[in-house]
Amino acid sequence: MPMEPKRPMNPPKPMKATLLKLFVINNDGEYAGEYAVDEDCTVEYADCIAAMGDAAVEDMQTILMGKLRVTMIAGTSFNLLAVSSGPLGSQELTWAKATLTMSEAVFTRVLEDRKQQPPVRDEGLVSELKTVKGKLSEVESQLMVEKSKAEQETRTLKGQVTELQSKVGRAEDLEKQLATAAGREQQLRREMQSKQESMRGIEMTISRAIEREEELRRKFDSMKAENESLRNMAATVSETKREVDARMELINRKAAELLEKEDELKMRERNMRTLPIQVFGGER
Numbered sequence: 568m569p570m571e572p573k574r575p576m577n578p579p580k581p582m583k584a585t586l587l588k589l590f591v592i593n594n595d596g597e598y599a600g601e602y603a604v605d606e607d608c609t610v611e612y613a614d615c616i617a618a619m620g621d622a623a624v625e626d627m628q629t630i631l632m633g634k635l636r637v638t639m640i641a642g643t644s645f646n647l648l649a650v651s652s653g654p655l656g657s658q659e660l661t662w663a664k665a666t667l668t669m670s671e672a673v674f675t676r677v678l679e680d681r682k683q684q685p686p687v688r689d690e691g692l693v694s695e696l697k698t699v700k701g702k703l704s705e706v707e708s709q710l711m712v713e714k715s716k717a718e719q720e721t722r723t724l725k726g727q728v729t730e731l732q733s734k735v736g737r738a739e740d741l742e743k744q745l746a747t748a749a750g751r752e753q754q755l756r757r758e759m760q761s762k763q764e765s766m767r768g769i770e771m772t773i774s775r776a777i778e779r780e781e782e783l784r785r786k787f788d789s790m791k792a793e794n795e796s797l798r799n800m801a802a803t804v805s806e807t808k809r810e811v812d813a814r815m816e817l818i819n820r821k822a823a824e825l826l827e828k829e830d831e832l833k834m835r836e837r838n839m840r841t842l843p844i845q846v847f848g849g850e851r
Contacts, residue, residue, distance in 0.1 A: 590648040610650050658713040
């Protein structure tokens with residue numbers, strides 16, 4: 568029997584990633600700031616530090632933090648810890664990298680100013696921060712567009728997966744039908760083989776019967792020839808018997824005639840013997 572083909576496994580549904588918060592840290596691992604993408608995110612920097620522990624984290628490395636994930640995005644002077652509710656895709660990572668690149672210079676100046684003088688309101692810095700925030704808004708808008716495209720592609724892929732699953736289901740039904748047909752074919756082959764064996768047995772019986780018939784016909788022809796020979800011999804014997812009977816009858820007639828003649832001769836002989844006596848007796 569044909570082996571049953573392996574059924575294709577349903578592809579796992581991709582988990583949708585959502586970027587929740589960004590923590591900014593310098594190369595020494597010190598906290599430098601944060602940006603809440605989702606205002607409802609309650610994750611703190613200390614939670615990320617506790618999840619990472621003492622192990623060194625490399626660029627683009629992701630660490631599980633309960634149901635969330637923390638991804639390290641390394642820069643030149645600063646680094647980002649991206650908190651997400653799923654594995655970050657290329658759009659989220661690109662946006663985070665762009666955020667880090669544009670914010671790095673500003674955060675560097677802010678930290679340098681904090682070290683050198685008391686914090687004061689720097690209108691220029693505020694303006695630059697507003698500019699950065701505007702650029703971040705533009706990047707967010709682009710990210711939303713990319714995200715919308717990605718969601719559309721995801722829906723398209725889901726539709727294709729659904730269609731593929733439907734085709735796989737039809738293929739499985741077809742495979743079942745083919746398996747049933749193959750089983751029926753095997754059964755028919757066995758039945759045909761059994762009938763062929765029965766036919767061969769019948770053919771052998773018929774062949775033996777024909778041979779027996781031929782043998783009986785030969786014996787019959789031989790007996791017929793013998794009977795014909797005996798019939799011919801009987802006819803010859805009958806003819807011979809008739810001839811013998813005719814000859815015996817002829818012989819018997821001739822024998823009777825001879826006996827009559829013999830009797831006549833005997834009679835004449837007696838008469839002749841008595842005749843001289845009569846003659847001579849009369850003369851006396």
